[in-house]
Amino acid sequence: MATETRAQFLDAAEALFAERGFYGVSIAAIADELGLTKQALLHHFGSKEKIYAAVLERISGRFEGLIPEAQSEGEPPALQLKQFFLKLHQMSQNSPLQTQLLMRELLDNKHRAPGAARWYLKPFLEKLIAMLQAIPRWRTVTEADAFAVLYQLLGSITYYAVSKTTLVGIFGQDGFAEKDAVFESRLSDLIDRALDCP
Amino acid sequence: MATETRAQFLDAAEALFAERGFYGVSIAAIADELGLTKQALLHHFGSKEKIYAAVLERISGRFEGLIPEAQSEGEPPALQLKQFFLKLHQMSQNSPLQTQLLMRELLDNKHRAPGAARWYLKPFLEKLIAMLQAIPRWRTVTEADAFAVLYQLLGSITYYAVSKTTLVGIFGQDGFAEKDAVFESRLSDLIDRALDCP
DNA sequence: GAATATACTTACCAAGTGGTAAGGCGTCAA
DNA sequence: TTGACGCCTTACCACTTGGTAAGTATATTC
Numbered sequence: 001m002a003t004e005t006r007a008q009f010l011d012a013a014e015a016l017f018a019e020r021g022f023y024g025v026s027i028a029a030i031a032d033e034l035g036l037t038k039q040a041l042l043h044h045f046g047s048k049e050k051i052y053a054a055v056l057e058r059i060s061g062r063f064e065g066l067i068p069e070a071q072s073e074g075e076p077p078a079l080q081l082k083q084f085f086l087k088l089h090q091m092s093q094n095s096p097l098q099t100q101l102l103m104r105e106l107l108d109n110k111h112r113a114p115g116a117a118r119w120y121l122k123p124f125l126e127k128l129i130a131m132l133q134a135i136p137r138w139r140t141v142t143e144a145d146a147f148a149v150l151y152q153l154l155g156s157i158t159y160y161a162v163s164k165t166t167l168v169g170i171f172g173q174d175g176f177a178e179k180d181a182v183f184e185s186r187l188s189d190l191i192d193r194a195l196d197c198p
Numbered sequence: 199m200a201t202e203t204r205a206q207f208l209d210a211a212e213a214l215f216a217e218r219g220f221y222g223v224s225i226a227a228i229a230d231e232l233g234l235t236k237q238a239l240l241h242h243f244g245s246k247e248k249i250y251a252a253v254l255e256r257i258s259g260r261f262e263g264l265i266p267e268a269q270s271e272g273e274p275p276a277l278q279l280k281q282f283f284l285k286l287h288q289m290s291q292n293s294p295l296q297t298q299l300l301m302r303e304l305l306d307n308k309h310r311a312p313g314a315a316r317w318y319l320k321p322f323l324e325k326l327i328a329m330l331q332a333i334p335r336w337r338t339v340t341e342a343d344a345f346a347v348l349y350q351l352l353g354s355i356t357y358y359a360v361s362k363t364t365l366v367g368i369f370g371q372d373g374f375a376e377k378d379a380v381f382e383s384r385l386s387d388l389i390d391r392a393l394d395c396p
Numbered sequence: 397g398a399a400t401a402t403a404c405t406t407a408c409c410a411a412g413t414g415g416t417a418a419g420g421c422g423t424c425a426a
Numbered sequence: 427t428t429g430a431c432g433c434c435t436t437a438c439c440a441c442t443t444g445g446t447a448a449g450t451a452t453a454t455t456c
Contacts, residue, residue: 019307020306021219021220024221024223076296090330103301106360106361107360110363111218112222121364122368125368144381147377147378149384151358151361152358152388153354155356155357155358156351156353157348158357159354160350161300179342179346182343182344
């Protein structure tokens with residue numbers, strides 16, 4: 001079936017692009033992963049740029065999906081936002097490849113696709129800003145301030161997710177595990193401190 | 199002179215590697231920047247991996263240099279650490295290419311140089327942890343907690359530094375400038391909140 | 397003046413790149 | 427039975443990649 005092969009291509013491409021970056025992966029290497037030739041990939045996606053774009057589209061969809069997931073009815077908006085950040089952290093930890101790939105896109109976007117740059121973060125950020133503005137004590141603050149607060153938390157989560165292999169290298173498996181065990185509760189603490197202020 | 203050409207190579211390589219990543223830059227492209235051939239580069243550095251390593255070495259040296267710079271005599275250690283983070287932020291803003299390259303290294307390290315991975319972050323982190331432990335109210339806390347607090351702030355700063363071009367794309371030049379104007383004071387605030395707790 | 401070393405060049409190479417062209421093979425509809 | 431279509435292959439293309447080999451021109455040293 002076509003859609004199934006397509007999905008397999010996307011899975012393989014997602015992993016490889018996340019690990020080695022756009023230029024570090026050849027379409028032949030992706031196709032090899034399924035035991036097919038690169039022309040099979042080109043048949044489904046047309047070009048390397050297009051399969052890369054499809055991978056990013058799928059990932060950014062998953063991240064956007066986190067937002068409604070965190071919006072539990074009846075909860076105060078501040079708690080909803082906090083839960084979103086914690087969910088984001090958990091997702092980043094469970095499937096770090098996605099976060100890695102988005103980080104690469106942040107670094108590459110401008111240079112790789114000069115004309116057709118897509119800003120996958122945009123709808124994501126807009127929704128987050130709206131969520132923050134739903135918190136009573138944040139309604140009086142400027143959008144710029146709101147953005148700063150959100151982006152700093154986003155940075156803490158994303159940077160950590162992307163650092164795992166390096167941190168294991170630095171501290172060793174055990175040393176890292178020990179630090180990893182407390183990171184989430186410290187993050188929860190930081191979120192409280194960052195959000196709970198007028 | 200040899201050392202001067204070498205430095206020019208390092209400058210060009212630093213900029214290109216930061217913008218396009220290791221695989222995205224050919225040694226010929228670096229040499230072109232100086233009007234030389236790639237064999238001139240190979241003469242000075244031996245291989246692509248080696249010039250890349252030299253670039254990273256130089257950058258990580260600059261970042262480590264920030265630490266003694268921030269250690270002003272007589273100031274309380276908490277203030278020294280805060281000033282370090284602010285200096286780091288300013289450096290990241292003034293020369294974002296360096297931060298971008300370190301971020302790429304975080305993503306690539308494991309996969310690009312399987313045997314000879316270098317952990318440029320290591321001495322940097324060790325010194326920071328020592329600085330935090332010099333703060334009275336942080337002396338009783340575990341190393342894992344100390345690490346988490348530091349790394350979260352590091353993430354806020356680094357992620358933002360790496361995001362500039364994307365944020366300009368999302369918000370436009372003016373929209374971004376407006377946000378950039380308040381980011382630093384919000385960061386200062388976050389540092390206070392993150393550090394000023396038992 | 398001869399030998400050496402440095403800083404570069406041109407010439408070349410095997411391997412790999414993304415992409416095109418054309419065709420094989422099975423399925424399904426008319 | 428035929429034709430069209432979807433999925434995939436082999437064959438091929440021009441181009442780029444990192445790296446080697448060999449040489450040139452200039453300066454330094456003995």
